[in-house]
Amino acid sequence: MIEVLENALQLAVLLLCALYAGLMTYKKRSRGWLLMAGFYLCYAIGDAYWLLYLSLRGYTPQFSFIANPSWYTSGLFLCILLRLSLGEARDRSLLPWLMPVFCAASGLFYMQWGKYLSNAVAAFVFGWLGYLTVCCLRRPGADRGFPASVLAHILLLYVVWYCSCFWWSDTWANPYFWFDILHTASFIWMLLAYRKAAAT
Amino acid sequence: MTYIENIYLCIALPVMLAVLCTNPRARVSMLFLLSGMTVCLFSSYISTFLASVMRTDLVTASVEITPLVEECMKLLPVLFSLLVFEPRKQTAANGILMTAVGFATFENICYLAANGAGNILNVLIRGAGAGAMHIFCGFLIGVGLLYLWDVLWLKVAGTISLLCLVITFHAIYNLLVTQTGALCLIGYVLPIVCLIPAIPVGWWLVRKDPSFHSY
Numbered sequence: 001m002i003e004v005l006e007n008a009l010q011l012a013v014l015l016l017c018a019l020y021a022g023l024m025t026y027k028k029r030s031r032g033w034l035l036m037a038g039f040y041l042c043y044a045i046g047d048a049y050w051l052l053y054l055s056l057r058g059y060t061p062q063f064s065f066i067a068n069p070s071w072y073t074s075g076l077f078l079c080i081l082l083r084l085s086l087g088e089a090r091d092r093s094l095l096p097w098l099m100p101v102f103c104a105a106s107g108l109f110y111m112q113w114g115k116y117l118s119n120a121v122a123a124f125v126f127g128w129l130g131y132l133t134v135c136c137l138r139r140p141g142a143d144r145g146f147p148a149s150v151l152a153h154i155l156l157l158y159v160v161w162y163c164s165c166f167w168w169s170d171t172w173a174n175p176y177f178w179f180d181i182l183h184t185a186s187f188i189w190m191l192l193a194y195r196k197a198a199a200t
Numbered sequence: 201m202t203y204i205e206n207i208y209l210c211i212a213l214p215v216m217l218a219v220l221c222t223n224p225r226a227r228v229s230m231l232f233l234l235s236g237m238t239v240c241l242f243s244s245y246i247s248t249f250l251a252s253v254m255r256t257d258l259v260t261a262s263v264e265i266t267p268l269v270e271e272c273m274k275l276l277p278v279l280f281s282l283l284v285f286e287p288r289k290q291t292a293a294n295g296i297l298m299t300a301v302g303f304a305t306f307e308n309i310c311y312l313a314a315n316g317a318g319n320i321l322n323v324l325i326r327g328a329g330a331g332a333m334h335i336f337c338g339f340l341i342g343v344g345l346l347y348l349w350d351v352l353w354l355k356v357a358g359t360i361s362l363l364c365l366v367i368t369f370h371a372i373y374n375l376l377v378t379q380t381g382a383l384c385l386i387g388y389v390l391p392i393v394c395l396i397p398a399i400p401v402g403w404w405l406v407r408k409d410p411s412f413h414s415y
Contacts, residue, residue, distance in 0.1 A: 034354075042361050045368045052372055053263070056379060062260060065268045066371045070364040076357040 002170055006177050007051040010184040014044035017191045024195075032081060036194055039077040040187070046070030064118040075125040078150055082132040085142075091135040099130025099154070106158055110165070130154050143200065145193040153190060156183040204310050208241050211309060228287075232295040235277035236302020243273045243303075244310075259378050267370035274303055274334075275341060275363060282345065293342050300338025304331040329388030333373050336395045337366040339402060369394075 018040035025033040046067040053061050061067065100123075107123030133154065136147035160183055163176035172178075212234055219230045247269045251261035278296050281287055287295070308327055317323055341362055348358035376387025 038357070038361055042364060045365055049368045049371055049375075052375055056375060056383070061264055062256065063254065063264045065264055066368055069268075069360075070368060073357065073361045073364050076360065080354075080357055 002172065002177055004051065004055055006180055006184075007047060007054065010180065010187075011044060011047045011051055013184050013187055014040050014047060017187055018044055020191060024198075028198075030198065031084070032194070032198055035077045035081040035084075036191070039074045039081075040191075042070050042074035042077065043187075046074075064115055068118050068122070072121055072125045075129050079125070079129050079132055082129070082136055082147065082150070086132065086135055086139070089135070089139055091138055093138070095138065096131045096134035099134055100127030103127035103130060103158075106161070110161065113165070126154055126157070143197040146190065146197045149186060149190040149193040153183070153186040156186050159183075204241060204244060204313075207309055207313055208237060208306065211306065212237055228291060229294055229298050232277060232281075232298035233302040233305075236274070236299040236304075237306040238302075239273040239276060239299070240270075240303045240306040243270045246273070263371060263375050263378060267367050267374060270303070271337060271363060271367045271370055274299055274338070278341065278345070279359075289346050293346060296342035296345070297335065297338050300334045304334035307334075325388050328392055329373075329377070330391075332395045333370065333391035336391050336398060337370060339395070339398050340366055340369075343402065 018037055021033050021037035021040055024030065025037050046069075049070075050061065050067045103123045103126045107119040110119045110122075129150070133147045133151045136142065137144055137151065156179060159179045160176060163174070163179055167174070167176065215230055215234045215237075219227050219234065222230060243266075247261065247266045250265050250269065251258075254261075254265070256265065277299050278292070281295055282292060308330060311326060311330075312323070344362040344365075345359065348354050348362070351358070373387055373391060376383050376390065378384075379387070
């Protein structure tokens with residue numbers, strides 16, 4: 001029951017953020033806002049299926065063929081947005097590569113429960129997103145709020161996935177739910193941070 | 201046992217003959233209709249294979265495997281034509297819808313062969329619901345692809361996200377129709393409810409975009 005409520009909250013937040021981003025796209029005719037709307041909508045689609053499945057069948061989907069591609073595709077929209085904001089700038093240090101290494105190692109860890117292709121794709125998408133995020137954070141003179149919020153989104157997502165590997169119970173004592181609520185808050189932070197970055 | 205290959209041959213052969221006899225514009229539509237039926241046949245093989253490899257029951261397979269397989273397969277003829285032939289927008293739009301129509305038609309024919317056509321209400325609900333679902337997914341893909349295809353930076357992410365959207369819509373439809381009672385009815389009605397506003401939107405987009413009117 002707690003999982004259903006918590007997923008419903010996340011879906012509601014995502015839909016509201018998608019609506020706001022869509023309105024800003026229409027108002028400003030902005031490519032960035034279109035990408036943000038695409039990100040929120042894609043994530044919301046995956047959440048909608050997950051929530052409906054959980055509500056109707058009482059357990060989470062057995063396979064990752066429906067919801068997971070939507071979640072990974074949402075990462076692609078953020079990758080395009082960050083890549084466009086980076087422009088011609090290149091970061092030649094090794095620090096940004098920490099994120100792909102972390103994501104790859106995490107992917108290998110998750111593979112002990114199977115789902116090899118899904119975990120490999122997740123490691124690739126979020127590794128690339130993490131790399132671009134750290135590059136944006138290290139850019140001198142650029143806005144750091146939005147990349148910081150994206151980094152928080154990625155790290156919280158991985159914490160949630162780690163917690164789901166050691167599922168305790170369907171009670172509030174399970175840290176999975178707390179970190180997922182924080183993850184939901186990161187969607188709002190991303191929207192506010194992007195609004196500030198787009199205004200400057 | 202439903203001999204779907206025999207049904208396919210029986211339905212597809214007249215269409216193949218029609219392809220040889222009709223004018224070029226109608227020929228393209230017929231080819232997309234035929235490709236829709238063909239991918240429906242192959243989708244059933246792939247879905248069954250994956251369901252047996254993963255050892256799932258019929259309901260789980262219909263909710264978690266079949267939507268992915270069917271929507272990916274429906275996209276293939278369209279992608280092929282866009283990448284190889286670079287057709288005009290009107291042709292591509294018709295092609296996407298005809299593929300969806302061919303898919304839905306063959307699927308319904310196989311359903312009738314397996315379950316009979318005695319119960320008219322059941323047949324109407326099934327025909328309208330499943331048909332509208334495939335048409336609506338085809339419509340979403342069509343509109344999205346035709347407007348995203350020209351935007352280079354959005355081509356890949358946009359196509360994949362459209363695919364995710366229709367896969368999830370299809371999965372939600374299958375999830376609802378496998379329930380009983382009101383939820384099942386909502387599942388069958390949902391695509392029709394979504395398609396009703398989509399038709400005027402489609403017409404508006406066609407009238408608004410000048411490139412639709414060039415042949």
